[in-house]
Amino acid sequence: MTVTAPPTTRAGAGGPDLTRAALSGRRRFSNHLATTAIWAAVLLAVIPLALVTYEVVIKGSGVMSLSFLTEDIPNSYRREGGGMAPAIVGTLLITGMAALMAIPLGVFGAIYLNEYGKQSPLARLIRLMADVMTGVPSIVMGVFIYISWVLLVGQQTGFAGALALACLMLPVVIRSSEEMLRLVPDELRQASMALGARKWKTTLTVVLPAAISGITSGSLLAVARAAGETAPIVIVTGIVFAPNSNLFDGFNTALPAQIFRNASQPFEAAQDRAWGAALTLIVIVLGFTIIARLIASRFAIKER
Amino acid sequence: MARNDADLTSRPSVSVHAPGTASAGVMPSTAPVMQLRDVSVYYGSYEAVRGTSMPIQQNQVTAMIGPSGCGKSTVLRALNRMNDPIPGARVSGEVLYHGQDLYAKDVDPIQVRRRIGMVFQKPNPFPKSIYDNVAYGLRINGIKGRLDDHVEEALTQAALWDEVKDKLRKSALALSGGQQQRLCIARTIAVKPEVILMDEPCSALDPIATAKIEDLMFELTNDYTIVIVTHNMQQAARVSHYTAFFTAEVDEKQVRHGRLVEFSQTGKLFTNPADKRTEDYITGRFG
Numbered sequence: 001m002t003v004t005a006p007p008t009t010r011a012g013a014g015g016p017d018l019t020r021a022a023l024s025g026r027r028r029f030s031n032h033l034a035t036t037a038i039w040a041a042v043l044l045a046v047i048p049l050a051l052v053t054y055e056v057v058i059k060g061s062g063v064m065s066l067s068f069l070t071e072d073i074p075n076s077y078r079r080e081g082g083g084m085a086p087a088i089v090g091t092l093l094i095t096g097m098a099a100l101m102a103i104p105l106g107v108f109g110a111i112y113l114n115e116y117g118k119q120s121p122l123a124r125l126i127r128l129m130a131d132v133m134t135g136v137p138s139i140v141m142g143v144f145i146y147i148s149w150v151l152l153v154g155q156q157t158g159f160a161g162a163l164a165l166a167c168l169m170l171p172v173v174i175r176s177s178e179e180m181l182r183l184v185p186d187e188l189r190q191a192s193m194a195l196g197a198r199k200w201k202t203t204l205t206v207v208l209p210a211a212i213s214g215i216t217s218g219s220l221l222a223v224a225r226a227a228g229e230t231a232p233i234v235i236v237t238g239i240v241f242a243p244n245s246n247l248f249d250g251f252n253t254a255l256p257a258q259i260f261r262n263a264s265q266p267f268e269a270a271q272d273r274a275w276g277a278a279l280t281l282i283v284i285v286l287g288f289t290i291i292a293r294l295i296a297s298r299f300a301i302k303e304r
Numbered sequence: 305m306a307r308n309d310a311d312l313t314s315r316p317s318v319s320v321h322a323p324g325t326a327s328a329g330v331m332p333s334t335a336p337v338m339q340l341r342d343v344s345v346y347y348g349s350y351e352a353v354r355g356t357s358m359p360i361q362q363n364q365v366t367a368m369i370g371p372s373g374c375g376k377s378t379v380l381r382a383l384n385r386m387n388d389p390i391p392g393a394r395v396s397g398e399v400l401y402h403g404q405d406l407y408a409k410d411v412d413p414i415q416v417r418r419r420i421g422m423v424f425q426k427p428n429p430f431p432k433s434i435y436d437n438v439a440y441g442l443r444i445n446g447i448k449g450r451l452d453d454h455v456e457e458a459l460t461q462a463a464l465w466d467e468v469k470d471k472l473r474k475s476a477l478a479l480s481g482g483q484q485q486r487l488c489i490a491r492t493i494a495v496k497p498e499v500i501l502m503d504e505p506c507s508a509l510d511p512i513a514t515a516k517i518e519d520l521m522f523e524l525t526n527d528y529t530i531v532i533v534t535h536n537m538q539q540a541a542r543v544s545h546y547t548a549f550f551t552a553e554v555d556e557k558q559v560r561h562g563r564l565v566e567f568s569q570t571g572k573l574f575t576n577p578a579d580k581r582t583e584d585y586i587t588g589r590f591g
Contacts, residue, residue, distance in 0.1 A: 194417055
């Protein structure tokens with residue numbers, strides 16, 4: 001009698017067989033298949049990432065030195081040595097300025113869309129435009145800034161580059177921030193409202209802090225993408241061989257533009273500099289990521 | 305009678321109602337602090353609740369009971385204009401608070417909610433520290449100075465102080481469900497409202513946590529007027545002085561409306577209901 005079997009009896013001695021062997025062959029097979037497929041997908045996804053990183057680190061570290069980071073760009077591609085200081089300064093300033101313009105604007109835009117506009121016709125239109133803007137190729141944005149700003153002020157500047165990058169970042173920041181705000185539970189807004197908080201107060205002190213780490217991640221992704229943009233920089237900033245820390249006067253340059261120019265030369269010295277610039281760019285983007293994570297965790301509430 | 309001239313317009317007002325002073329026998333305990341007169345609530349063209357009239361007595365617990373969809377939560381939310389942000393929501397009739405219609409043109413809903421607070425069905429502490437949760441309402445209402453004292457007082461009143469006094473800087477999300485709900489009550493009473501609306505405050509809690517909240521409600525009637533919506537008839541019988549029974553009815557056009565069937569003292573409503581529908585509901589024949 002299986003019903004009266006004492007609990008010490010091992011499974012299989014009349015009770016249901018709970019071992020894996022009891023599963024049908026087909027179920028075991030499909031389980032293996034799914035597991036294998038998932039692992040294969042992970043490996044396939046990691047391979048290009050690992051190869052790119054490996055290649056850039058190996059080739060880039062060959063020219064990496066303090067002088068590479070601090071010296072001017074040689075004004076002949078053929079010449080050995082020299083550095084990337086102007087492009088590093090340019091990348092930091094141009095991307096920084098673009099972030100300064102696009103992130104606050106984008107976050108406020110997202111607040112409008114999610115907290116105020118909601119499903120109103122204006123909000124729907126803005127959402128549609130942001131989605132369309134996300135798809136605009138960066139070179140088109142470069143041309144747009146060229147005719148609407150560079151021609152207006154009469155010269156290519158770092159600021160023109162920042163404007164182009166900001167336009168590229170803006171829709172990404174808006175849409176990713178809006179998604180994060182949407183995840184904030186409505187109960188929190190109601191609780192704040194029931195305490196007599198006005199809407200802007202609720203938004204600033206409850207909704208925004210609850211979404212800040214997601215907003216930071218989304219904005220950061222936009223910054224990282226912008227830091228790697230080449231086409232608009234080439235079109236609107238011109239080129240310099242010595243650092244120009246004034247975004248509003250004189251030509252400028254940035255790392256992606258230097259990678260593009262140097263890598264397309266037949267001279268080994270230029271190609272080496274391109275690898276070095278690539279490694280520098282990756283490290284800078286990594287640095288952005290780490291800083292943003294730290295900021296986000298400072299704001300975020302510890303669960304325990 | 306400081307309470308009768310509660311200024312609900314958006315003119316800035318620093319004075320916050322202090323229950324300790326006003327409840328010292330100035331008003332008889334049976335004076336209605338709020339009065340609903342023929343209140344109907346609409347969502348768009350749909351009339352969710354039709355023609356409700358009832359008083360809310362001062363320093364008493366008023367319970368609203370009834371089956372799901374009978375409009376009791378809708379009426380509760382109409383008492384401090386929490387339905388305002390819902391597109392198309394509209395109230396007709398009068399919701400009087402010290403004789404002032406809360407839906408009059410120049411009434412600022414923010415001022416209303418500062419005096420008539422709310423505790424929700426699901427505990428919804430902010431993702432902030434325990435301290436900041438309680439201090440939040442004080443800060444937004446511009447109450448400066450001894451914030452620590454106010455926080456301690458509110459947590460003590462909510463019977464939570466002993467459990468959390470050593471971890472005020474820890475996240476409120478680490479508390480248990482029952483503790484979170486008492487924290488939400490502390491957060492509400494910190495701004496010293498006159499009326500506290502509770503929308504099924506125990507439905508997400510176990511019986512022990514429920515008992516604690518019920519004890520707490522009884523304590524709070526010393527200083528506050530409480531209106532509670534509950535599914536649980538035993539709870540209404542245990543905690544309330546007055547009970548309103550709502551039900552859903554289908555009218556001649558086959559549209560469902562919530563309606564107030566009966567309002568009376570709790571003891572009377574449960575032992576000697578005037579209406580057959582109330583009797584059917586409380587004896588379990590319906591709902």
